[in-house]
Amino acid sequence: MSDIERLIQLLAKLPGLGPRSARRAALYMLKRPETVLQPLARAMAEAAVAVGPCSICGNLDALDPCGICVDTGRDTSVLCVVEDVADLWALERSGSFRGRYHVLGGTLSPIDGIGPEELGIARLVARAATTGVREVILALGFTVGGQTTAHYIVERLAECAVAISGIAHGVPLGGELHYLDDATLATALAARRSLV
């Protein structure tokens, strides 16, 4: 296989890139060896060496413990449980959470062999039991897997003296009612709040 074909094959494995867009990306890079191809190759090689999961929260970072876990400016009394590092990134971008995280790395799925051990739930319970932790926020997906996992975590945390909350479900910002699915509408209606 030629250098170009190998590059295209590897690029095509990335999510969101098929064979067609992998060829396009490869050609774009090959035409710009100094400005795109080499800097990207270097950034990837460096990230491969430096970046790994945080042993406390599961976040990916060049530091272990990660930048969030060692940040003394953050509220250590709140733990936010997310499924994936992508969810942690989304919450960080929103700038709406200043506590710490716990990344499960997935949801419970017996059929795929993903049980509480694979998600490190014992580690979460241990963290929640530490003095100083006041609240655990479950920020899991509004999916069967996410909600099953949330219920399981609520049960496991019963032994800890912490408040447990879940993020709200309802109409998203900019959501027009007639475009929303029935389940979201039903949830939003059931979770209505008094406005006066």
Added chain:
Amino acid sequence: MSDIERLIQLLAKLPGLGPRSARRAALYMLKRPETVLQPLARAMAEAAVAVGPCSICGNLDALDPCGICVDTGRDTSVLCVVEDVADLWALERSGSFRGRYHVLGGTLSPIDGIGPEELGIARLVARAATTGVREVILALGFTVGGQTTAHYIVERLAECAVAISGIAHGVPLGGELHYLDDATLATALAARRSLV
């Protein structure tokens, strides 16, 4: 900037990847340092060193002259002119051409400062004038730029004793007439062929 942020920024520059899909691709790679991130970084670093434009035809290859130009199994009497290496790749995938290529690297565009020199048209004329070249096929896009460039090349090749042809325009395979644009339909009608 952190290793992860730099990686995402560089990925987001690739065509077809926005900030959102760049984050997704970065996370996918970071979770698979040994199987995805390092092999891809290596393939890119190697391609950056090895791959460059062929000094004869403009194709990108690890060899110079490229594998197509040195392939003795190919018909040296036919030159196929394409705009971009991506077009050469597409024709090679189709397996329908066994001659050699000439990659222009774009189309004439005075407004962008792209004239005959930038496209290496003198080099093309010199190749077409070589003994042994019998036909030049213009396989340029059916766009204003492509067709302007085709007309210009036809004029410039008038001095050479070669046949000049252009690939056919018409209804694409699987094309349903009622979905096609007016210009394609008009072209297809004007270029109708006798079937008996």
